[in-house]
Amino acid sequence: MINSNWNWNLIAALPNSECSSASNVSVNQHTTPVNMKFFSKAFFNHVSINIFIYSSFNHFIMPYTIKNLTKTAILAFLILMAASAIAQDGTIYPLEAPAEPTAIPLNTGGVEGQTAPETWFRQWGDPMARNVSAATLTPFLPEPAKANGAAVIVAPGGGFRWLSMGNEGWEVAQALAKKGIAAFVLKYRLQPTPESLDGFKESMNRTFAAAGAATPPANTTTAGATPPSTTPPTPPRPNLSNQLADAETAYAMIVSRAKEWGVDTARLGMIGFSAGAGLTMHCTLNSKSMKLAFIGPIYGGMGPVEVPKNAPPMFNVIATDDFLFRGQFGVIDSWFKAGRPVEFHLYQNGGHGFGLGNPGRTSNRWFDAFVHWLDINSFLVAKGGK
Numbered sequence: 001m002i003n004s005n006w007n008w009n010l011i012a013a014l015p016n017s018e019c020s021s022a023s024n025v026s027v028n029q030h031t032t033p034v035n036m037k038f039f040s041k042a043f044f045n046h047v048s049i050n051i052f053i054y055s056s057f058n059h060f061i062m063p064y065t066i067k068n069l070t071k072t073a074i075l076a077f078l079i080l081m082a083a084s085a086i087a088q089d090g091t092i093y094p095l096e097a098p099a100e101p102t103a104i105p106l107n108t109g110g111v112e113g114q115t116a117p118e119t120w121f122r123q124w125g126d127p128m129a130r131n132v133s134a135a136t137l138t139p140f141l142p143e144p145a146k147a148n149g150a151a152v153i154v155a156p157g158g159g160f161r162w163l164s165m166g167n168e169g170w171e172v173a174q175a176l177a178k179k180g181i182a183a184f185v186l187k188y189r190l191q192p193t194p195e196s197l198d199g200f201k202e203s204m205n206r207t208f209a210a211a212g213a214a215t216p217p218a219n220t221t222t223a224g225a226t227p228p229s230t231t232p233p234t235p236p237r238p239n240l241s242n243q244l245a246d247a248e249t250a251y252a253m254i255v256s257r258a259k260e261w262g263v264d265t266a267r268l269g270m271i272g273f274s275a276g277a278g279l280t281m282h283c284t285l286n287s288k289s290m291k292l293a294f295i296g297p298i299y300g301g302m303g304p305v306e307v308p309k310n311a312p313p314m315f316n317v318i319a320t321d322d323f324l325f326r327g328q329f330g331v332i333d334s335w336f337k338a339g340r341p342v343e344f345h346l347y348q349n350g351g352h353g354f355g356l357g358n359p360g361r362t363s364n365r366w367f368d369a370f371v372h373w374l375d376i377n378s379f380l381v382a383k384g385g386k
Contacts, residue, residue: 095120103136106249116195130162135246138185140173146180148380149264154185157274167355168273188246251290271296304330313341317366319350
C-alpha cells in the first residue's frame with residue numbers, strides 16, 4: 001500500500017535497448033543510486049509497460065507491469081509519466097512546501113532585508129528550500145535498540161541561497177539514524193533571493209558561473225589568518241553570523257535535551273555538504289560555544305585555514321571532478337601540520353552535490369567509510385563501553 005504521506009512519482013520505463021545497463025542511462029549527479037538499480041531493468045515493449053513508483057526519499061521502488069493496454073491508454077500513461085519524469089532533470093520546478101511536523105523552531109530571528117516568503121522548488125528530483133528566514137532543527141532519532149549515543153548535526157548545502165533538504169539533509173539523517181546515530185537536520189537562515197522563480201533561476205546561474213571562475217565561499221578562516229599567495233582568488237565571503245547563530249542554538253538545544261534524545265554530548269559532531277561544509281568549518285573555527293567532537297566537511301572548500309588548538313578530528317571528502325577541488329589540499333595540510341587527526345578521501349569521480357552517492361561513481365561509498373571512521377575512533381561507543 002502506498003503511504004499517502006510521501007511524495008510519490010511515476011516514471012515511464014525505457015526500451016530494453018536503451019536500458020540494458022545503468023551506464024546507458026543519462027543521470028545527473030543528484031540522482032540517487034537506488035533509482036538506477038531498478039531503471040536498468042526497465043523496458044517498454046509493444047503493449048507492455050513497466051512502471052516504477054518511488055518515493056522522493058528513495059526508500060524503495062515498487063514495480064508494476066500493465067499489459068494489453070489500448071493505444072489510447074498507453075498514450076495517456078506516457079503523458080502522465082513524462083510530466084513526472086521531467087521533474088528529474090536539471091530544470092527548476094515550483095514545489096509546495098512539504099509538511100515538517102517534527103521541525104523545531106530555533107527562534108534565532110529573521111533575515112535583514114528579507115521580504116520574500118520561504119518557498120520550495122524541485123531540481124534533479126530533490127526538494128529544496130530558499131528564502132529561509134526562520135531556522136529549524138529536525139531530529140531523526142534511531143530506534144532505541146540501535147541507539148549508540150553518538151549524534152550529528154547535518155547542514156545541507158546550496159551556496160547559502162538555497163538548501164538541498166532531501167539529498168543533503170533528510171536522506172543523510174535517515175541513513176545515520178539507521179546506524180544508531182541521532183541526527184539533526186539544521187535548516188539555517190539564507191541570503192535573500194528573488195521572489196519569482198525566474199529571477200531565482202537567473203541568480204542561480206550567476207552563482208554557478210562565479211563558482212566556476214573561482215572557489216566559492218565554502219571555507220572561512222579565523223581572524224588574522226593569511227592564506228598563501230598561491231591560493232586561487234575567491235569572491236567576497238558572505239557574512240555567516242546568522243548561520244553561526246543558528247548552528248550554535250541548535251547545538252545548545254541538543255545539549256539541553258541530550259537525556260531526552262539519548263545523546264552523549266561528548267560524541268556530538270557536525271557534517272555539512274558544500275556550503276554546509278563551509279558552515280561546519282566556520283563553526284569549528286569561530287564558535288565559542290560549540291564543542292564539536294568531530295566534523296565532516298563533505299565536498300566543501302579546500303583552502304588553507306588557521307586551525308584552532310584542540311580542533312576536532314576531521315573526515316573530509318571531495319572528488320577530483322568537483323569544481324571546488326581545483327587541485328587544492330590546503331585544509332587537509334592545515335589540519336595535518338597542526339597535529340590534529342584528519343582523514344581525507346579524494347575520489348576519482350563524483351562531481352559536486354552527490355549526497356549519499358551516485359551509481360557508477362567511485363565516491364558512492366563515502367558514507368560507509370565515514371561510519372567506519374567514527375567506529376574506529378570510538379565515537380560509536382560510550383566511554384568505558386557503556
